[in-house]
Amino acid sequence: MLGILLTLLALMLFINKRYEYSLLAFLLLITNGFQILPSAVLLTGAPVEKPTDMAIFFVLGVFLHRFDTIRQIIRHERIFRWLLAFLAFIALDAIYSYQVLGYDLIGILKVFRNYLCLLSFGVFVMVPTPVLLRVLHVLAVITVIQCILYLAQIPTGVALLQAGSAGSEITVHGSEETGFIRFYNTPMFLTPTLFYYLFVFHCKSQVIHKLVLSLLILTVVAPMHRNYMFCLALVASLHVLFHQSQKRRILYIAGLLLIGFGLLTVDPVNNRLTQGLDDFKQTFTGKQSFANKDYDNNTFAYRMAHLFERIDYVVSQPDRYVFGIGLLSEDTRQAEKLPFSVGVFNERLERTTQINTGDIAWSLLILQLGFLGTGLFVLLMIHFIRFFYQHRSIPFSALGLSTLSLTLLISFTGTEILMIPFRTYLLLLAAIVVKMAYSPGAVSVSPNQAQPIYNQPLVQV
Structure with missing residues (x-):
């Protein structure tokens, strides 16, 4: 019941131009209660499976309410036209799945609904720029609070944050080196928030700013995600090289090197990186086929085997080149007939996960x-x-570029790029950049400003 009330409240607030609270309610649904409020509370009495389903109803409601204005914006900005073109393909895939492949409509909708969040750009472009910036800042503050809760999990061994998606289990892994449990329920917006405090926003107090950065960096390191840590350092370094003065470049690079060498002296971090290098080497230099490898000790080989097994299946029939197997969800009778052997065992379905x-x-x-x-x-x-990149003079473009680049780099070791929260955040940044691009003079942020103010929005509402 709470989720339904929040959805209705968000719509009413939006229609009455109380945008800030409306967007925060919407984002609470997108992020599974900001990973703090249990999804069971949000879903009580609701005829849906996930809080994101209610968020999609909000998006569709706003889209229909302001369709004429949103249509004008789509005509004006190419990036949104590309977005709709991709969504149109997904709609064709859904029709193909139902009419040609004969999939169950409910199963198709379970997959299709995840792409409807792409319409959220129509929500954000209707909101004045200063409101979007305040919402972005509130998300950053919430993420810092989530980091505190996340780090508190390690010594206590108690999960304090919810999983990123309703119904998902919190993955944990014991660390032999430290004796602590590694939790994988990191804050959803950890990556953009770290870049936000590194390159866009500076607290008035240097002490507070350094404390916030320390919390964010510790949260990055704590799960020991080797690829994530390496790619984040790479993207941050490239940002520094392209966007800072010569003096700042030297300071940033020196700082990154010191942090890197310091982390290498920590045995758990050093061991994880060494394992990662061995894993990568074995994957591409081993003589065995992927099918014969022991994936328990070679996670990158497992991912490659997972990918190539799916590619082989699609290639086996030319009619799959265009739409693949279609929008098929995991818990359907057609999924049970798929032949894949590489995948995590699903205890609920009592079989290897196929999709x-x-x-x-x-x-x-x-x-x-x-x-x-x-x-x-x-x-x-x-x-x-x-x-x-075209709007790189706007600080939030650098934030969007860094976040997207990192997410693409780690897309071979995770699925964040396909998740609704990431897509929504990316579209929030895109809307901010579009509106600021048409607001003369609103293209810089002073390092000493705690809450930068920008000019008029692209769309007057």
Whole structure:
């Protein structure tokens, strides 16, 4: 009942131009109660499976309410037209899945609904720029609070944050080196929030700013995600090289090197990185086929095997090149007939998971969208990169470019790029950049400003 009330409240507030509280209620649903409020509380009495379903109803309501204005904005900005083109392909895939492949409509909608969040750009472009900036800042503050809760989990061994998606289990792993439990329920917006405090926003107090950065960096390191740590350091370094003065470049790079060498002296971190290098080496230099490898000790090989098994299946029939196997969800009778052997064992279904994966985004894309759909997705990402780069003088473009670049780099070791919260955050940044691009003079942020103020929005509402 609470989730339904929040959805209705968000719509009423939006219609009455109380945008800030409306967007926060919407984002609470998108992020599974900011990973703090249990999803069971939000879903009580609701005829849906996830809080994101109610968020999608909010998006559709706003889209229909302000359709004429949103249509004008789509005509004006190319990046949103590309977004709709990709969504149109997904709609065709859904029709193909129902009419040609004969899938159950409910199963198709379970997959299709995840793409409807792409329409949230229509929500954000209707909101004045200062409100969007305040909402972005509130998300950053909430993420810092989430980091405190996340770090408190390690010594206590008690999960204090919810999983990123309703119904998902919190993954934990014991660490032999430290004796502590590694939790994998990190804050959803950890990546953009770290970049936000590094490159866009500076607290008035240097002490508070350094404390916030320390909390964020500790949360990055704590789960010991080797690829994530390496790619984050790489993207941050590239940002420094391209966006800072010569003096700042030297200071930032020196700081990164000191942090890097310092982390290497910590045995758990050093051991994890060494294991990662061995894993990568074995994957590409081993003589065995993927099917014969022991994936318990070689996670990258597991991901490659997962990907290539799905590619082989799509390639085996030419009609799968365009739409793959279609929008098929895991808990359907058709999914039970799939032949995949590489995947996590699903205890509820009592079989190997055939479709869903949290290990590699490209397996899911190629399987459900085929090569054509995956190609369109890649083109969409390229256009987003190009869009943010073209407006690189706007600080929030650098935030969007850094976040998207990092997420693409780790898409071979995770599925964040396909998740609703990431897509929504990316569209929030895109809306901010579009509006600021048409607000003369609103293209810089002083390092000493605690709450920068910008000019008029692109759309007057």
